[in-house]
Amino acid sequence: MAESGAFFILTIVPIVLIASGLLFYQYFLTAKRSKIIKLFNAHSDSIIEDNKHTYVLEKDSSFWLTKQLAFAGFAMNNATTIFVLSCLTFGLSIGILFFTLTGSMLISSVTSIIMSCLPYLIIKNLVSKRQQEFNAGLKNIIDKVTSMMRSGVGFEHAMYKSISTSKSEFTRKTFNIYLSEKDIIGEDRAFQKMFKVVESKEFRIFYLVLSIGKNSGGKFSNTLEKLRKTLHSQHEITQEIISSTKEIKIGSYMIIAILIFIYKMLDSSLKGVLNEHFFGSEDGQIQMFFIVLWVALGILINSLISKIKA
Numbered sequence: 157m158a159e160s161g162a163f164f165i166l167t168i169v170p171i172v173l174i175a176s177g178l179l180f181y182q183y184f185l186t187a188k189r190s191k192i193i194k195l196f197n198a199h200s201d202s203i204i205e206d207n208k209h210t211y212v213l214e215k216d217s218s219f220w221l222t223k224q225l226a227f228a229g230f231a232m233n234n235a236t237t238i239f240v241l242s243c244l245t246f247g248l249s250i251g252i253l254f255f256t257l258t259g260s261m262l263i264s265s266v267t268s269i270i271m272s273c274l275p276y277l278i279i280k281n282l283v284s285k286r287q288q289e290f291n292a293g294l295k296n297i298i299d300k301v302t303s304m305m306r307s308g309v310g311f312e313h314a315m316y317k318s319i320s321t322s323k324s325e326f327t328r329k330t331f332n333i334y335l336s337e338k339d340i341i342g343e344d345r346a347f348q349k350m351f352k353v354v355e356s357k358e359f360r361i362f363y364l365v366l367s368i369g370k371n372s373g374g375k376f377s378n379t380l381e382k383l384r385k386t387l388h389s390q391h392e393i394t395q396e397i398i399s400s401t402k403e404i405k406i407g408s409y410m411i412i413a414i415l416i417f418i419y420k421m422l423d424s425s426l427k428g429v430l431n432e433h434f435f436g437s438e439d440g441q442i443q444m445f446f447i448v449l450w451v452a453l454g455i456l457i458n459s460l461i462s463k464i465k466a
Contacts, residue, residue, distance in 0.1 A: 227355045228282040239275065247272030260438060263445045270449075283355060286326060290354045293327025294362065295391065298384050305377040330354055343370075358387060408455060415451075 225235045251268025255261065300318035305311060319331040330353050338346040347363045365379050423430040434440040 223352075223355075224276075224279055224283060226352055227286065228279045229286065231353075239279075243272045243275045246275060258438075258441050258445075260442055260445075263442060266445075266449070287354065287356055289324050290327050290330060291356055291358050291387075293322050293324035294356070294359055295384075295387050296324075297322060297327070297331070298362065298380060298387065302377060302380045302384050305380070326354075343367075358390075412451060412455075 219236060221239070222236045225231070225239055230239070247268045247270075250271040251264040254267045255264035258264070297315075297318040300321070301311070301314045304314035304317065309317075315331075316335060319328060319335060322328045322331070330350055333350050333353070334343070334346045337349065341349075344367070351360065351363075361383065365383055369379055419430065432440075434444040
C-alpha cells in the first residue's frame with residue numbers, strides 16, 4: 157500500500173500538475189487574446205454606426221496549431237501534420253534512448269510524453285521572439301511616420317520610407333505585404349494577410365488607428381503621436397518588469413545550484429552511497445528522475461508566474 161502511494165505521488169501527481177499547468181497557461185493566453193479582439197470588434201461596431209465604415213478584425217478559422225506555426229514562420233502546406241509527426245518521432249526516439257540507458261519503462265514512457273511537448277514550447281518561444289522583433293520595428297516605423305507627417309510628408313511616402321529603412325528584416329518582409337498588395341486587394345485585406353504572419357496586439361491597434369484616420373477624412377498624425385507615446389510607455393514598463401522578474405529567476409537557479417552542491421558534499425561524506433543508490437539501482441534511478449521532474453516543474457511554474465506582460 158505504501159509503495160502504491162509513493163508511486164502515485166512520484167508519477168501521477170507530477171504529470172497531472174505539469175499538464176494542468178500548461179493547459180491553464182494556454183487557456184489564460186487564449187482568453188486574453190479573445191478579450192482584446194472582442195474589445196476591438198466592439199469598438200469597430202461603434203465606428204460602423206457613426207462613420208459607415210467597417211474595421212472588424214476578421215476571425216481566423218485556422219486550427220490553433222496551424223496559426224502558431226505560421227506565426228513562427230512555418231506556413232507551408234501540411235506544416236501541422238509534419239510538426240505533429242516530428243513531435244511524436246522526437247518523443248519516441250528520446251523515450252527509446254532513455255529505456256536503453258535505464259531499462260525502466262516508466263522513465264522512458266514519461267520522458268517520451270514530455271519530450272513530445274518540447275517542440276511546441278520551442279515554437280512558442282520562437283513566436284515570442286518574432287513578436288518582440290516585430291513590435292520593436294513597428295515602434296520605430298510609427299516614430300518615423302509620425303515625425304515625417306508632422307513635417308508635411310504624405311502618409312504613403314512616409315510609410316514607404318519608414319519601412320524601407322527599418323533595421324528589422326522580419327518587420328520589412330511583413331510590411332512589404334502591405335506595400336505590394338494594398339493596391340491590388342485593398343489595404344484592409346493586406347493587413348488581414350499580415351495578421352496571419354505575426355501575432356501582435358500593438359499591430360492590430362495600429363491598423364485600427366490607420367483605418368479610423370483614413371475613413372474619417374481628417375488628419376490622424378495626432379492619433380499616431382498618442383499611439384507612439386503609448387507604445388514607448390509600454391516598452392519602459394515592460395523593461396522594468398523584466399528587470400524585477402530576473403531576480404526571481406536568478407534566485408531559483410541559485411537554490412538549484414545549492415542543492416547540487418549539498419548533494420555532492422553528502423555523497424562525498426558517505427563515500428559514494430548516494431550515487432550508488434540513485435544511479436546504480438533501478439529504484440534510485442526512478443526516484444532521481446522524478447526529483448528532477450519536480451524541480452523542472454518548479455522552474456516552469458516560476459517562469460510562468462514571473463512572465464508578466466505589460
